[in-house]
Amino acid sequence: MSKRKRARRMDRPSPASRPPNAMIVANDTRAGVSAFTFGDPEPVNSRATMLDMLECWHNQRWYEPPISLEGLSRSFRASPHHSSAIILKRNMLASSLDPTPQLSRRAFAGMVQDYLVLGNAYVQEVRNRLGQLLRLDHALAKFTRRGLEPGQFWWVPGFRNEVAFEPGTVHQIMAPDINQEIYGLPEYLSALQSALLNENATLFRRRYFENGSHAGYILYATGAFADGDVDAMREALKRSKGPGNFRNLFVHAPDGKESGIRILPIAEVGAKDEFLGIKNTTRDDVLAAHRVPPQLLGIVPANAGGFGDVTKATDAFFELEIAPLQTVFLELNEALGRNVVRFRERPRPAA
Template identity: 80%
Template sequence: MSKRARRMNRRESAAASQGAIVAANDNRSEAVEAFTFGDPEPVLSRATMLDMLECWHNQRWYEPPVSLDGLARAFRASPHHSSAIILKRNMLAASLEPTAWMSRKAFAGLVQDYLVMGNAYVQEVRNRLGDVMRLDHCLAKYTRRGVTPGSFWWVPGYRNEVEFDAGTIHQLMAPDINQEIYGLPEYLSALQSALLNENATLFRRRYFENGSHAGYILYATGQFANIDVDAMRNALKKAKGPGNFRNMFVHSPEGKESGIKIIPIAEVGAKDEFLGIKNTTRDDVLAAHRVPPQLLGIIPANAGGFGDPAKALDSFFELEILPLQSVFLELNDQLGFEAVRFGQRVRAAE
């Protein structure tokens, strides 16, 4: 009984399209093929769509244009990134003169939120007569601006949101060129450098933890007996794992010069690349924060150093800390009384 012919699927048709007869000199499978990947493109290029949109809302509060949880996790991505922010926070907190409404502890948290998130919120705690007793720091990571003008929401998690009493929350925000609902931190242009700095450190840690430190080719061209080759092979295998920093002794009687060569393939290049990435990303982060390197304990690479640290501190205070003080003095205008007050600083170079 004859069977009907079966229709070939797409894979079989593609294979058959090459022809049933293969030439004897057909070496296409062994030929060298070359191709290029094209120009590099940023992975986050679609994020520029946020520049053309407003902050979306869920009929109750607006969502920030960037992930506040991501900014919080990136705070400790690079030691220079977090150290620069902590330096500004400490200097601002030290220059504060505590009042009956604002404590130095609440102000330090307010400053840190402003520098990390680009937003800072204070909550009025009132007595039964409606007078302000004190100002509490409200975490910017979980505070949202409401759709209704003057309203704010506390959103710590799913289905745990609570609306604040009207008129009790005051917001300080770093200006953004795309929207006026939330502020954005000034260091966003250097955030990729801070993350690259972290990636380089993590890659280096994994390199040392996995125990594979050979990083070279043992190229032997002399006349060796099989037992000698096996001995060298076993010695190389034992160089992996705990105690891998070992030296290997090879004795070759009547061996010729250059019979054994060690060709490094990874260690030197990886070391230079690691140091270059660390130094370049550090400079990017410090440029974004505008912090002199000598104030962060960075050791200069040249003999000349970074100059007088006292003069650098005075310039930094005048160019960075004083403008930040003016930002927090805006709270007095919103509250109607002097809750934030700064002391007079004596120049360190005098």
């Protein structure tokens, strides 16, 4: 046998010839500890980044959003900190509005909530017969689509129920996106997985208590029991299930040995999923994405020092978050050519 054939036979199989999820030996020492890796490495930036290179596709009438608006709407109430941070911003912006005859506080609050949840806000002009502006109505961003023609928008509440708005009567406010300029995307997308994980942890713990897994154990009996004692224990355990469980069970074994009856818990092993750690970590991620101080959301501090002065935190939050959001909605004045959006000047805190 030639050296070339011998070397080819001793080579390891190439990664392309391995079946998926194969067990690959990392070191074959024949004696001692062997390490294994399961499957081939999966890159983080693979199929997910393909969406960043696609434009918003259209159906010859309107553009479809780059992300599911239905999914964003459902995730709004996934985490209490996620929804509470958005509601806090909405309420602070609505309270700072100086209503005008054309724009009510209710319509403005709806626009703000759409902008914070979906990244887009739409307002529709309502005109009189002379073409003069009467008022501005809030158009739900979840069902509003941007048309192919400039200034054209569509109302799409369901299949075959679409209606075209009158051209030039709908105005869009969008959060900027780095991949396209047709629709806006919300700022909290980087923390959306944390909000969903927070919801999953809560739902898992609820199911854990509802299905009675917290009472699971193995009754291991090796002692000597009289006739009928085992059947009596079995019947007593059956009666402890269902409503009114957590009952105490008395067992008397006169000739039994020490450790003849043992209870081996089996459900606690699966229940140790770091519930509090998951909740706290995901909460911090969501608050970091929304940039909301924890004391403004009613979070109880874990340390004795607390979170600091809530008044100073409110002032800083208003200056860094609410004031920039006010400038976003002032764009409507430029689009309409008149001051329909006005905000009251916030009193300065006393020195």
